[in-house]
Amino acid sequence: MSYFDNKVPPKREDRLKAVIAHNDSICGLALKARGGKGCLIDDGDRGFTQGTICLLLPALAMLNSLPDNVVLLHSALGCGSCTHSQNANVRMGSNARWGKAKDGVWLSTALDETDVISGGEDKLARAIIEADRRYRPASITIVAGCVPGIIGDDIDGVAQRLQPQVSAKLLPVHCEGFKTKIWATAYDAVYHTIGRNLLEEKGVTDYAPQDEFEVLREQERLAKTVNLMNVSSMGRVDEQELERLLESLGLEVNVFPVFAHPDSFVKATRAALSISTCPTHDDYFLGYLEERFGVPSIIKHMPIGIENTSLWIRDVARVFGFEEQAERLIASEEAELKASLEEFRPLFEGQKVFVSAGEFRALATARLLQEIGLEVVGIRSFHHDHFAEVEYDKLAREAKSDYVVDIANVQPFEEANLLNRLKPDLFLGHANGNMTAAKLGIPTHVIYNTGLAYIGYRGVYEIARRLHRQLSNPAYNRNLAENLKLPYRDSWYQAEPFSYLNTRGRSVNE
Incomplete structure (x- = not known):
């Protein structure tokens, strides 16, 4: 029986065995993922919990x-x-x-x-x-x-x-x-409603061309139409970047579902392929499109960073037999981008960064930061599931040294302890999650803003440009640290950062 036959979607704890309470290292997680059985880790529990959404x-x-x-x-x-x-x-x-x-x-x-x-x-x-x-x-x-x-x-x-x-x-x-406890289940809840109430009604009956030539033209167009999934994790500037890349391969793009016109709901069920921009957001619905309407999907990489964007393009091109066009596009884009990044590298050399965000955005952004010359020293990922495994391996492969991965649904007290120990030169987190780092005097940059570019090759350059400006003048955050104090005692900063984290009811220190 399909999940969509039920009124309510399943919890991600049940469907994906998702985890929100675990500490590990990037090399440790990559090693588990390479074991052949997937990165199966036990979900822990915190004796003290603070803050989530x-x-x-x-x-x-x-x-x-x-x-x-x-x-x-x-x-x-x-x-x-x-x-x-x-x-x-x-x-x-x-x-x-x-x-x-x-x-x-x-x-x-x-x-x-x-x-x-x-x-x-x-x-x-x-x-x-x-x-x-x-x-x-x-x-x-x-x-x-x-x-x-x-x-x-x-x-x-x-x-x-x-x-x-x-x-x-x-x-x-x-x-x-x-x-x-996995609030990413919200994406499943919305997609569940769309799948149960809109697609069957609109996608099957609304469009029925009568003219024979019109039918052929429609079939030809749909054979090169792709669903580009966006659940609000991209602004229009990022959509345009991915549209530019896909249209360079000769594809027609149907952005879905945010700001989607009713016609887009029809196209979604008739497209040749659905392309995920974030597996955390899209897997539930893409499975339904394939199950109910026979629309295949690609759900593997998030097109943030040079390597991930190129892998994402290659996966799409392979479906349509456009490998040669894709390689020409990638070679041209990468050459131009890498030349443009050279001006930023001298300042980035030796600078350490901590990243905090939803699972896939945190991991993909960390890989981007490695590519532009920064050293990742820690990641806080809001949850873990098996989709992250491919990213662990990429990050471990390029890591200058092993570093901590805190899987936590926010938990700013753990973050404050880790930042005080690691003393990164830069912190990337969500707009409402940068306060802890800012008050510790660490320069911060928002990891997601619908008005800024983050995605594709353009996103790499724009992020590098913004971070260069931030690191060139960190005076604001230094002034904050001199005039503000976080509500944690010195004894907490001296304690083990995961001392409240338990696995199967037992302390990690036992």
């Missing part, structure tokens, strides 16, 4: 980008507050794609104590009817937070009952954060 954050980043859609949060009032900051990306993304800035539309049922006792289904039903009446959207995504999951509200049942009464397509999305 909810499934709602990545899910809403995707859902708010869908055009002509209303996001209806069925949960407590505070849930989904991240959409205030995400709206800047929605406006910028819609303007970059359509030439018009457009706000995301989201509402909340604002469940309170009375609703917890008596149930919130009636309130949800009234909210659906009001959202449909007020905005007349093409779709309403009903996003369940923790509260309805605890009290047993059936959002699927409500949506099914009300669908005949509203014009919008009702799309239930399960993001009950307490059900999983």
